[in-house]
Amino acid sequence: MVFLYNLSIRFYQLLVFIASAFNTKARHFYRGRVGIWEKLKSQIEPNSEIIWVHCSSLGEFEQGRPVIEAIEQKKPNAKILLTFFSPSGYEVRKNYSRADYIFYLPLDTYSNASRFIKMVNPAMAIFIKYEFWYHYLNELRKKSIPTYLVSGIFRPDQVFFKPYGGWYRKFLKAFTYFFVQNQQSKDLLASIGYTNVMITGDTRFDRVSRIASDAKSIPIVENFASNHKVLVAGSTWPKDEDIILPLVTKFPDLKLVVVPHEVTEVHIKDIMGKSPVPAVRFTKSNPEEVKQAKILIVDTIGLLSSIYRYGHVAYIGGGFGVGIHNTLEAAVYGIPVIFGPNFQKFQEAKDLITRKAGFSIKTYDELVDLLNLLLFDKNFYQLSASEAKQMVNSGVGATQKILEVITAP
Structure with missing residues (x-):
């Protein structure tokens, strides 16, 4: 399964490269990751306490934002590293003032994940809603870095809960705690052996209340x-x-x-x-x-x-x-x-x-x-x-x- 997963990531990378010639979003996706290692090396402060928050896109950012801002108040000496998978998140929020570092997340290959975690060395990692990347999660688990899923939501049709989903269920071993939106999510996780779960609801309620x-x-x-x-x-x-x-x-x-x-x-x-x-x-x-x-x-x-x-x-x-x-x-x-x-x-x-x-x-x-x-x-x-x-x-x-x-x- 790891071979097929890696192959799919490489194939996706190739498709994005081809599409970048004529599609604006693909161009941002590809070019935004060019030179990423040099950017990380030049900007990340060594020996600082880094809290890594990863969002897929803009919607997930809105769910992560209340947590980022609460952590900033609670731990003012920590540095917030914010990463995005999608251009629709990064391009809109690349100047977000409450994060110390903002980058595209390198694609989920073994070498990228290993290099990223070693370079960043986060004190904790927070993934928003449903971002599950095998190599990144595996590296976090191997290094015993506390890892949390915030505003998670699980459905019966997800691969984790299928008879053939055994390999994908391994992704979830990395999480120290799951903060989920509803009882169904908690029950589904319990059905595959995960009890480190708390129903907290959706952090966007806090965000929209403050906006209003x-x-x-x-x-x-x-x-x-x-x-x-x-x-x-x-x-x-x-x-x-x-x-x-x-x-x-x-x-x-x-x-x-x-x-x-x-x-x-x-x-x-x-x-x-x-x-x-x-x-x-x-x-x-x-x-x-x-x-x-x-x-x-x-x-x-x-x-x-x-x-x-x-x-x-x-x-x-x-x-x-x-x-x-x-x-x-x-x-x-x-x-x-x-x-x-x-x-x-x-x-x-x-x-x-x-x-x-x-x-x-x-x-x-x-x-x-x-x-x-x-x-x-x-x-x-x-x-x-x-x-x-x-x-x-x-x-x-x-x-x-x-x-x-x-x-x-």
């Missing part, structure tokens, strides 16, 4: 939303936009804020071209245009978590693709949340549905029927909004539970 308390005023959006019911569509993809843009003709009094996941000029122009009414851009419109418009397209990054505060209802993108984006960023403001059908891997989305604070739709007609309730049935709306707020409040506290364990004497 510090949310900044955005005058352009405030001007746009004034005295209107507003649907904020966050992290949208083309399939999401196809069903939300027509809503402004179906509901004449509704205004729509669209915050696309990819803020490229091509994508922004595509949204404007599909809009059934003239749309205005956040960065290129005057106050009067914004006030009169029915659709506002946010063509810049970093504002979404604060923009949700202006919404009556939120629509979260990604549900018609690989999976929905962060529903908690909207729910924290006490507004109902809508998303597409691909939400099953996200515990918080399932919990929102259970509490009738979140709703999954498959078609435009289903979306229209749902909005007829949320926009015009006051009791239905108030119950849904209240449940959204209560769910987020009940989830706060995961970071403190984790910190008590990993920083214990």
